[in-house]
Amino acid sequence: MPDDLFFDQTVPDVHQPYVAAPDRYTHLGYRRVGDSGLLLPPISLGLWWNFGDNRPFDLQREVLRFAFDQGITHFDLANNYGPPHGAAEENFGRVLRTDFRPYRNELIVSTKAGWPQWPGPYGDFGSAKYLRASLDESLARLQTDYVDVFYSHRVDSSTPIEETIGALDAAVRQGKALYVGISSYSAERTERAIAVARELHTPLVIHQPAYSLLNRWVEHGLLDVLGRSGLGAIAFTPLAQGLLTNRCLQQGQVHASGGRTTLSDADLTAENLERLQRLADVATRRGQTLAQLAIAWLLHNDRVTSVLLGASTVQQLAENLQAVHNTGFTEAELAEIDEITAADAGVNIWAQSSDL
Template sequence: MPTGHGARFEVVNDDFRAPYVADNSRWAGFSYRRVGNSGLLLPPISLGLWYNFGDNRPFDVQREVLRYAFDHGISHFDLANNYGPPYGSAEENFGRMMAKDFRPYRNEMVISTKAGWDMWTGPYGRLGPRKYLLTSLDESLSRMNLDYVDIFYSHRFDADTPLEETIGALHTAVTSGKAMYAGISSYSAERTAEAKKIADDLGTPLIIHQPAYSMLNRWVEDGLLTTLDDRDMGAIVFTPLAQGLLTGKYLGGADGVARATDRPSIGGDTFTKENLDAVRALNDIATRRGQTLAQLALAWVLRTPTVTSAVIGASSVGQLKENLGALDNTEFTEAELAEIDAATSAAGVGGWEASSEL
């Protein structure tokens, strides 16, 4: 896909006339959680900039969401080189906010980026070679106006590149001072164990795995969570809301399906009768708990001690505020967990289950 930018939304306040001063109470909202046995702490909810922070959304709205997030304790912002659309635009927009809003608070923030999926055309712009990963990191730092990121991920496993080379590139990123920690995403349990062994031998802090995980996508329970526990690694899960399926948006069925097909990586085949029945049953459980469906879904993934944080996307302050409300009730009874299992037994969504090995 092309990396050049198309037409932008008009930026009403691009000169940033109103200086940003962070809320003094931003650290009081919740407890931060340790990543494995490392010294790094993350908020239980992190903000991902995958789809709502490219040139497809008004910049002023993006800025409002990021400011609200930081003011309410979300100190971790998760990006990747090809987030947008178009590719690179989320990092560029974040970089504009970093330069004007967040520069005084850089030491209070955890910023991550990734490389592994396709970024530019030709043989050198994808997967896990050293040339791609390290070149991409340099470009990401430039777009974000940063000297370093806190976490740099291999975004997918590459079966055609020796794992020693891929993890060696993460090692170089850390030892060069361009990243503080290393991570991997969508690796199987077996590949995770191999990557951790290589990193340990190099002395590289490979501390975190970013897998897809939700009530409707539980592949991590088939060995990956145990592997992470055994190796003192943490998990930060993405798509905990199953690309919006685990929200109230699609409780009505057909109308929601028509809207959803505009969203990348979620197709009409996701909206099966079994999945929609599960969503309605889960919504009933959420209502009894005094939560929205989205809040139930977030609380459910965060119940697992291995899960340090859940990455959410938000297109508005209202969405972000609702998601943060999940932290008001994160305890489950055994009966509730059993009811959730029963409600989702015939349902399921695919995507990113160690997909980089396919």
């Protein structure tokens, strides 16, 4: 088993030319995305809130360099990530153009469209007009000819699913994406999307749902659909927007990121605090933090390809990476976790907009 030294938190001078660590592929291992040929690291880096103009660029660069040096090859974006919208793609594009340029063939870069991006009726949801225009804008901000995965970011019940999947298919045929994915689709809508994609021979290979110890909706049908259909799953908000952290438990407050959708202190009910404390007790017995337990529990499920984490510092990312070295659970531990998390914690803030 790798030891903690693999996640050395020493940060080199970001103003020096970047050369990737020669041992970067020895730390994490990689998992196949469903039945496709694509492999992802067990932990991927999401650029939702910490990579906009609200954070110094050099700090972002430190995290991105460190992530790649530790074997994180997948960087997940969307057209509305910032703030402001588009800023995360622009900032990552700067690093992609300079530091990561020699390594582009080693990277999986994903982006999405589906949430409001510009005024008027053509900058929201899942029409071909919006998805195709948004991808062109994303490629310009990223300063790359293609992305590895392009997602429909959310459900659009007013647009025929044939049109939405058709737009994803067009992105592949035009060479602007290698694979496509969907996010926050229900089990039923996912089956419909898969059927359309197969008819078109579209490489729909992955679903990105919210999934955590406190938000287990995917276990009520979606994971079964993905397993039967050969699609991978990458879990976002694995720490339930910060609820599943020792800091939240110790301070009794939710530190909302201020992004598109956030939790609030109202979600930190007495029942949820009790759940968190009991989960923290399990983590302590395992020699883990609460966050590490939450990540390891997701990775224990072989239907989860990757866990999508955000990080504002190298130290935060290094600590959470330790979870990959202890993903085994006893039957007693799993039963205890199931008992603790059996009741709905009320934190699935995407449900209303995702037909769940």
